[in-house]
Amino acid sequence: MSALRRVATGAPWEDAFGYSRAVELPGGLVLVSGCTSIVDGEIAGGGPYDQTLNAFGVAFAALAELGLGREDVVRTRMYLTHARDVDDVGRAHKELFDTVRPAASMLIVSGLVDPSLVVEVEVEAFRGEAPA
Numbered sequence: 001m002s003a004l005r006r007v008a009t010g011a012p013w014e015d016a017f018g019y020s021r022a023v024e025l026p027g028g029l030v031l032v033s034g035c036t037s038i039v040d041g042e043i044a045g046g047g048p049y050d051q052t053l054n055a056f057g058v059a060f061a062a063l064a065e066l067g068l069g070r071e072d073v074v075r076t077r078m079y080l081t082h083a084r085d086v087d088d089v090g091r092a093h094k095e096l097f098d099t100v101r102p103a104a105s106m107l108i109v110s111g112l113v114d115p116s117l118v119v120e121v122e123v124e125a126f127r128g129e130a131p132a
Helices: 012-017 048-065 083-097
Strands: 005-007 022-024 029-035 073-080 103-108 119-126
Touching: 022 048, 029 048, 048 073, 048 083, 048 119, 073 083, 083 103
Parallel strands: 073 103
Antiparallel strands: 005 022, 022 029, 029 119, 073 119
C-alpha cells in the first residue's frame, strides 16, 4: 500500500472541522480520531462504563471499514472528565481488550465537547506481522 486510506463516518464534526474518523498510513498503522458515545447524533449510555463501551464501538466500526478489528489494536487512549470514573472506564477497557492487551493511557481532562460526555477514546491499530 502506498497511499493513505481515510475513513469518514458522516459525523457532523468531520466535515465541519476537516478531519477523518480514521487514517491508515503506508505500512499498516491506523490512527482513529477521538470517539465518544454519540450514536446517530444522540449521546448513548449515561454512565462512564456504558459511554466507554459505546465510544470504543464507534472506533471499532471505523476499523471495520478498513478490515481490522479489536485484535489489531495496539494502543488506546482514554480521556475522562472525572477521576471518580477511572474504575468504570478501566472495567470497560478490560472487558474489551483483556486478551489483546494494547498499550494504554488514561488521562483526566477538564471537559469534552458536550458536558454530558464523560469519556472520549482514541485507538491505534496495526495491519501487519507481529515482531518475532
